[in-house]
Amino acid sequence: MDLSQLLASSPNHHLLLHFSPTNKSLFNFHKPLPLFTNFNPQRRSSITNYHPIKSQTLNHNNTPLDHDDGFILEDVPHLTHFLPDLPTYPNPLKYSQAYAIVKNTFVSPEDVLAQQVVVQKGSPRGVHFRRAGPRENVYFKSEEVRACIVTCGGLCPGINTVIREIVCGLNYMYGVNTVLGIEGGYRGFYARNTMELNPKVVNDIHKRGGTILQTSRGGHDTNKIVDNIQDRGINQVYIIGGDGTQKGAAAIYKEVEKRRFPVAVAGIPKTIDNDIAVIDKSFGFDTAVEEAQRAINAAHVEVESVENGVGIVKLMGRYSGFIAMFATLASRDVDCCLIPESPFYLEGQGGLFEFVQQRLKENGHVVIVLAEGAGQEYVLESVNAAEEKDASGNKLLLDVGPWLTQKIKDHFTTVKKMAINMKYIDPTYMIRAVPSNAYDNIYCTLLAQSAVHGAMAGYTGFTVGPVNSRHAYIPIGRVTEATNVVKLTDRMWARLLASTNQPTFLDKHE
Numbered sequence: 255m256d257l258s259q260l261l262a263s264s265p266n267h268h269l270l271l272h273f274s275p276t277n278k279s280l281f282n283f284h285k286p287l288p289l290f291t292n293f294n295p296q297r298r299s300s301i302t303n304y305h306p307i308k309s310q311t312l313n314h315n316n317t318p319l320d321h322d323d324g325f326i327l328e329d330v331p332h333l334t335h336f337l338p339d340l341p342t343y344p345n346p347l348k349y350s351q352a353y354a355i356v357k358n359t360f361v362s363p364e365d366v367l368a369q370q371v372v373v374q375k376g377s378p379r380g381v382h383f384r385r386a387g388p389r390e391n392v393y394f395k396s397e398e399v400r401a402c403i404v405t406c407g408g409l410c411p412g413i414n415t416v417i418r419e420i421v422c423g424l425n426y427m428y429g430v431n432t433v434l435g436i437e438g439g440y441r442g443f444y445a446r447n448t449m450e451l452n453p454k455v456v457n458d459i460h461k462r463g464g465t466i467l468q469t470s471r472g473g474h475d476t477n478k479i480v481d482n483i484q485d486r487g488i489n490q491v492y493i494i495g496g497d498g499t500q501k502g503a504a505a506i507y508k509e510v511e512k513r514r515f516p517v518a519v520a521g522i523p524k525t526i527d528n529d530i531a532v533i534d535k536s537f538g539f540d541t542a543v544e545e546a547q548r549a550i551n552a553a554h555v556e557v558e559s560v561e562n563g564v565g566i567v568k569l570m571g572r573y574s575g576f577i578a579m580f581a582t583l584a585s586r587d588v589d590c591c592l593i594p595e596s597p598f599y600l601e602g603q604g605g606l607f608e609f610v611q612q613r614l615k616e617n618g619h620v621v622i623v624l625a626e627g628a629g630q631e632y633v634l635e636s637v638n639a640a641e642e643k644d645a646s647g648n649k650l651l652l653d654v655g656p657w658l659t660q661k662i663k664d665h666f667t668t669v670k671k672m673a674i675n676m677k678y679i680d681p682t683y684m685i686r687a688v689p690s691n692a693y694d695n696i697y698c699t700l701l702a703q704s705a706v707h708g709a710m711a712g713y714t715g716f717t718v719g720p721v722n723s724r725h726a727y728i729p730i731g732r733v734t735e736a737t738n739v740v741k742l743t744d745r746m747w748a749r750l751l752a753s754t755n756q757p758t759f760l761d762k763h764e
């Protein structure tokens with residue numbers, strides 16, 4: 255039995271597959287753990303803590319060889335899990351000019367990607383995800399597809415490219431003519447209009463930043479959204495957004511499944527903060543880092559042209575300092591990078607004031623890159639503000655930029671009696687409102703095409719994204735269970751410290 259037959263015959267949504275080298279077929283199906291039968295994103299942590307089953311091969315004395323492959327496939331749901339009689343059709347790509355001479359047009363149902371590629375001899379094979387790409391059979395007739403696209407959460411370079419490539423991918427690869435754009439985020443399903451999308455309408459939208467569909471926070475009402483999906487006869491839903499959006503997508507998928515609708519729900523992860531777990535990097539991040547260089551460069555030019563110049567550049571990053579870290583690593587003009595993951599302090603030995611003074615003495619100027627989520631506890635102390643939330647329930651951050659600017663000014667003028675030239679730059683929205691760069695445009699195309707192939711193949715409740723450079727279908731709960739943050743114990747942060755030679759702020763002396 256091959257995997258596709260197996261999938262079609264299984265009533266379970268999440269299969270735990272276990273590799274056995276003694277088997278001819280790559281996959282040896284084990285009865286799924288009950289945990290996987292009713293997938294609940296809230297319960298994902300127990301899956302993470304799951305200990306791989308040991309495969310025990312008997313030797314010729316009938317005693318088990320202690321041999322642990324530890325292969326785990328964290329699979330995505332398929333429409334046939336709740337609609338077992340769903341008809342299937344040959345993939346139209348079989349007749350596509352584009353794929354005419356491609357050696358392997360279709361991804362083998364047995365192709366998977368390893369989450370960990372750095373392993374030791376003898377280590378368990380670990381977690382794998384299903385490889386993204388076109389499948390030999392599809393579960394939709396092209397002329398019957400009614401797809402929709404929605405964009406939610408904050409902006410990010412490349413959203414329009416993803417929209418464009420979903421529309422063009424559906425049309426050019428699968429002959430789909432009906433694609434609706436849902437306007438204004440999740441609430442647009444029930445409170446706004448839709449727009450018709452076709453290759454002509456989306457032709458040059460990738461040249462613009464933002465989203466032609468508009469976006470919003472809050473307003474997610476699962477029942478109203480799924481009612482609307484039903485009323486409009488939509489059978490493929492493409493949802494572009496960050497961690498909050500993906501949680502919303504998981505809820506939509508669950509409701510669709512409960513109602514047993516033949517609707518594929520595909521998530522495309524979007525976040526300027528690069529805070530989505532599992533995937534290598536989020537689209538638009540590269541563009542944002544590049545755009546941040548312009549602000550850092552401006553700060554550097556300003557401060558090196560005056561006496562005792564202090565430049566501060568505030569960049570986005572609520573809980574994850576990736577933009578600040580990568581922008582710093584790329585620039586070489588940054589003296590110190592402050593991120594939410596690495597607490598800092600101002601006064602005393604090893605503090606920021608001491609460091610600024612030292613760099614002013616050595617170089618005559620200093621540039622600080624500050625992630626917006628850094629030092630929130632200090633700002634809170636100084637302004638004593640009540641906690642506010644946005645419409646989606648995300649905590650609204652206090653503005654650390656002006657706070658730090660003032661602190662440094664006060665310290666040098668009143669304590670050190672030293673004149674400094676402060677230049678504060680806040681390009682936060684500018685770095686995410688630009689169109690995507692060449693790299694991100696290609697990345698967005700791959701994401702969009704992978705999402706289209708996955709939905710056409712009947713997968714649902716999945717997020718698409720690169721895992722170790724290859725695109726995979728990932729269960730939505732897997733990308734929302736944790737936030738991707740800069741790990742101070744990883745080498746990347748050490749590389750930054752080695753490059754800027756800034757204080758680590760680890761040894762505060764009270």
Ligand SMILES: Nc1ncnc2c1ncn2[C@@H]1O[C@H](COP(=O)(O)OP(=O)(O)OP(=O)(O)O)[C@@H](O)[C@H]1O
Nearest residue numbers: 407408471472474495496497498499501502525646
């Ligand atoms: N737990 C949740 N369940 C259902 N819907 C949610 C959930 N969290 C957020 N949403 C919805 O998802 C949409 C976007 O969420 P949010 O504003 O948090 O942005 P995001 O997708 O996380 O993107 P980003 O953080 O990159 O701006 C909103 O419409 C919000 O109502």
Ligand SMILES: O=P(O)(O)OC[C@H]1O[C@](O)(CO)[C@@H](O)[C@@H]1O
Nearest residue numbers: 408409525526527570571572644
């Ligand atoms: O667009 P808003 O609602 O001002 O939100 C800004 C937030 O969105 C993000 O860009 C994430 O999308 C954060 O970096 C930032 O804090």
Ligand SMILES: [Mg+2]
Nearest residue numbers: 407496497498
């Ligand atoms: Mg978010």
